[in-house]
Amino acid sequence: MQVIEHESLILKDLLSSDFFNENLLSATKALADGPLAELADDIDRKGFYPKSVLMKLGEIGALSAHMAPSSDCGRSADYGLAIQVMTEVGRVCGSTAFMMWCHLVCGVYMEQSDNPALMGERLANHNQGITLGATGMSNPMKTFAGIETFLLHARKVDGGWLVNGTLPWVSNIGPDHYFGAVADLEATEDTAEKSEVMFMVQCDAVGVELRNCPSFSGMEGTNTWAVKLTDYFVGPNELIAHPVRPFIGRIRAAFILLQTGMGLGAAQGAIDSMWVVERTLGHVNEFLDDRPDDLQDELDGLKARIMELAKTPFGTEKEFLIDVLDSRAHASELALRAAQSALLHQGARGYLMTSNVQRRVRESHFVAIVTPAVKHLRKEIARLSADEQPA
Amino acid sequence: MSAQSSTDDLQESGGVVDASLPWQVFICRACGLLYDEAKGDEDSGLAPGTRFVDIPDDWACPLCGVTKADFEPYIAECPVRQSRRSAVGAFQSTVSRHNNGTVIVGAGRAGWQMAQALRESDPDTPITLVTACSGDMYDKPLLSVAFARGITLEKMLREQGLQAAIRLNINLMAFTQALRVLPASRQLRTSRGTLRYKNLVLAHGALPRELQQFPASLCWRINHLQTYKKFRDALGVLPQRIAVIGAGLIGSELANDLALAGHHITLLDIASRPLASCLSHAQSTELVEAWSNLQINFIGGVRVSGLRQLLGTADASSPIQVTTECQKCLLVDHVVLAAGLETPSRLADSAGLVWNNGVDVNATTLATSVEGIYALGDCIAINGEVSRYIEPISRQARTVAAHILGLAAKPYKQIRVPLRIKTSSLPFTV
Numbered sequence: 097m098q099v100i101e102h103e104s105l106i107l108k109d110l111l112s113s114d115f116f117n118e119n120l121l122s123a124t125k126a127l128a129d130g131p132l133a134e135l136a137d138d139i140d141r142k143g144f145y146p147k148s149v150l151m152k153l154g155e156i157g158a159l160s161a162h163m164a165p166s167s168d169c170g171r172s173a174d175y176g177l178a179i180q181v182m183t184e185v186g187r188v189c190g191s192t193a194f195m196m197w198c199h200l201v202c203g204v205y206m207e208q209s210d211n212p213a214l215m216g217e218r219l220a221n222h223n224q225g226i227t228l229g230a231t232g233m234s235n236p237m238k239t240f241a242g243i244e245t246f247l248l249h250a251r252k253v254d255g256g257w258l259v260n261g262t263l264p265w266v267s268n269i270g271p272d273h274y275f276g277a278v279a280d281l282e283a284t285e286d287t288a289e290k291s292e293v294m295f296m297v298q299c300d301a302v303g304v305e306l307r308n309c310p311s312f313s314g315m316e317g318t319n320t321w322a323v324k325l326t327d328y329f330v331g332p333n334e335l336i337a338h339p340v341r342p343f344i345g346r347i348r349a350a351f352i353l354l355q356t357g358m359g360l361g362a363a364q365g366a367i368d369s370m371w372v373v374e375r376t377l378g379h380v381n382e383f384l385d386d387r388p389d390d391l392q393d394e395l396d397g398l399k400a401r402i403m404e405l406a407k408t409p410f411g412t413e414k415e416f417l418i419d420v421l422d423s424r425a426h427a428s429e430l431a432l433r434a435a436q437s438a439l440l441h442q443g444a445r446g447y448l449m450t451s452n453v454q455r456r457v458r459e460s461h462f463v464a465i466v467t468p469a470v471k472h473l474r475k476e477i478a479r480l481s482a483d484e485q486p487a
Numbered sequence: 488m489s490a491q492s493s494t495d496d497l498q499e500s501g502g503v504v505d506a507s508l509p510w511q512v513f514i515c516r517a518c519g520l521l522y523d524e525a526k527g528d529e530d531s532g533l534a535p536g537t538r539f540v541d542i543p544d545d546w547a548c549p550l551c552g553v554t555k556a557d558f559e560p561y562i563a564e565c566p567v568r569q570s571r572r573s574a575v576g577a578f579q580s581t582v583s584r585h586n587n588g589t590v591i592v593g594a595g596r597a598g599w600q601m602a603q604a605l606r607e608s609d610p611d612t613p614i615t616l617v618t619a620c621s622g623d624m625y626d627k628p629l630l631s632v633a634f635a636r637g638i639t640l641e642k643m644l645r646e647q648g649l650q651a652a653i654r655l656n657i658n659l660m661a662f663t664q665a666l667r668v669l670p671a672s673r674q675l676r677t678s679r680g681t682l683r684y685k686n687l688v689l690a691h692g693a694l695p696r697e698l699q700q701f702p703a704s705l706c707w708r709i710n711h712l713q714t715y716k717k718f719r720d721a722l723g724v725l726p727q728r729i730a731v732i733g734a735g736l737i738g739s740e741l742a743n744d745l746a747l748a749g750h751h752i753t754l755l756d757i758a759s760r761p762l763a764s765c766l767s768h769a770q771s772t773e774l775v776e777a778w779s780n781l782q783i784n785f786i787g788g789v790r791v792s793g794l795r796q797l798l799g800t801a802d803a804s805s806p807i808q809v810t811t812e813c814q815k816c817l818l819v820d821h822v823v824l825a826a827g828l829e830t831p832s833r834l835a836d837s838a839g840l841v842w843n844n845g846v847d848v849n850a851t852t853l854a855t856s857v858e859g860i861y862a863l864g865d866c867i868a869i870n871g872e873v874s875r876y877i878e879p880i881s882r883q884a885r886t887v888a889a890h891i892l893g894l895a896a897k898p899y900k901q902i903r904v905p906l907r908i909k910t911s912s913l914p915f916t917v
Binding site for chain 1: 517518519550551568569570571581619662664666667669671672676678679681703704705706707708714717721821833
């Protein structure tokens, strides 16, 4: 009797979790195909920041699928679902999918910080999109990979640190936003070893200045600014991690896996636009490479691979990390190929500046160059693959 | 239905549209712009609710400027998700139309023999060889007999990879990791980009088994010329204390060879005698006796439980403490791990190849379970049996080359050849 009860409990949980997933995906799809589709061109070219869409995404639960739910509601943190949700958004608007990632990964910093000040109500507001956050981790990620050096520098003071320096571009920010960043610490007599501190920057705080960036070739509505910090004070309430390296090691796979939603979305949007012209242009398009059904097969295979990896988002094993890095690279490469092929399939109408096919070409370029770019991913794969030997 | 006839039809019906009819949408054939009667086009002075027939004939598409006659009724439909293919013949993925011919993974003996066999039969067929190392050619069996044969490190290198690539007219991708096979679209993902292949040949061999109690930073796994060179550098010129873990073929030969060079060897194995899997009791005993002239101390029946680096002494050496499960403990300068080989399964798994102790191949054709993919050398298993010897490799390469090039192929046959154990103190042929 006990066994039967136990089984029905599991079945109920499964049903409720499936039900939740389906609801969330269809609500996201409706939002993407409706209001977001209307705005996509203005977001891309006119610099319109879709704050209302982002907040609406928060309201329907699209910004927190990867977070442990606050109550026992029969579901658990689901990175696969978060990636699927981002794919639905990215299918329609790459900029918004990118900003979703900025926000989602900021949530990971808060949740994994173990800092009560960043969790609790602040995290709950973040997860619901009531407040919006981002990430300024391009520079530290490249620094940890030996490609750059730190742009922000911290000095220990009473009760915290003072941070100085400028990050060239941080997206999805504004006066009422916040983002995670890393500064290196000046060596002192006590700490001869190099170390770093990771913290939240509140954009409206004293010592924070947002500066205009030059125009980009697209994705202008991502609210991307240069951020200058002058004696910005980091107190215990803003502390994400100290030391930083073990923290980054733990969240690295999650950080990269979540990005795959952007690539999957761009690729899916491109494939969809190829089907739109198949009836009228199939007779000439059949001479093209990378036809939509072949790309869809490849995309479905990649999605399945990513869903499997997303089951263990905090894995640190070498072969797992290589798979995470390669699937992120594959998503970029597939987005590039699909966007290019969609343009060839649509011909002149896809070349119009207002065409979503044209926009997606630029979005796919972004997916391939945003940190970690394809080249960074490959270099990191090579580094991880190298045989370790005695010194 | 052409645009002209459709608009004519509408005009013939009187030019007046019943206001109760649903709004229609028209599509510009040139740019795909949609004119929705419900929305009109206020930028060109068409109020919402302007029927298409009521639009002046000189009206131009607001996006691309073509005329009203270039519009046709737009029928929203779910596109049929089946791409048109009128090409005659077998299905071919549109992803791999442009391919790199035969792509070989691995530049050991199997990889190079494969490239050579293909080139000998076809001077033009495109060949790409992908390898994580430099692709330099050398004879791996010599790594465990270098001192006995007096072969210098320089002499071991038979030909540089780049030179061999030029000689055989192949594309060599050195220092490149092969990551994943997508068999449906015939792509090989690598750390230097994705290759599209017509045929893929796995020749990546096997790697020293990784065991948790042997951290890579503390022990040498000598499976490659580059690693062997670094190991020899680390040995320096003075006699060193070396623990060799595993008294199989490689471990026993290496122990013998390093002892000849004057080093002090402790050879450890789980079995009670060296080469237990290929020598008889009596032969093992004879070997241990022959080794008594050298500095080889064989300790059988022990399992190493851990390695630990101790702090360096004044002369800067940091000895490694080797501990066995039976609490034996020894201090050495270097540890060599020769505890067997293991075939990496990353590529086979990603391609969905049948796996049976290694890449399962057809016993006569060496084809794997997936079309277009062959395998040879140390990474294959025939009926579950692995062969890690030199002899069959060139015959395997010729068989695979014939199949790839569509030439008459002699079925591959496994032949049992004598195994030479090159322990110079007492060599065996079994």
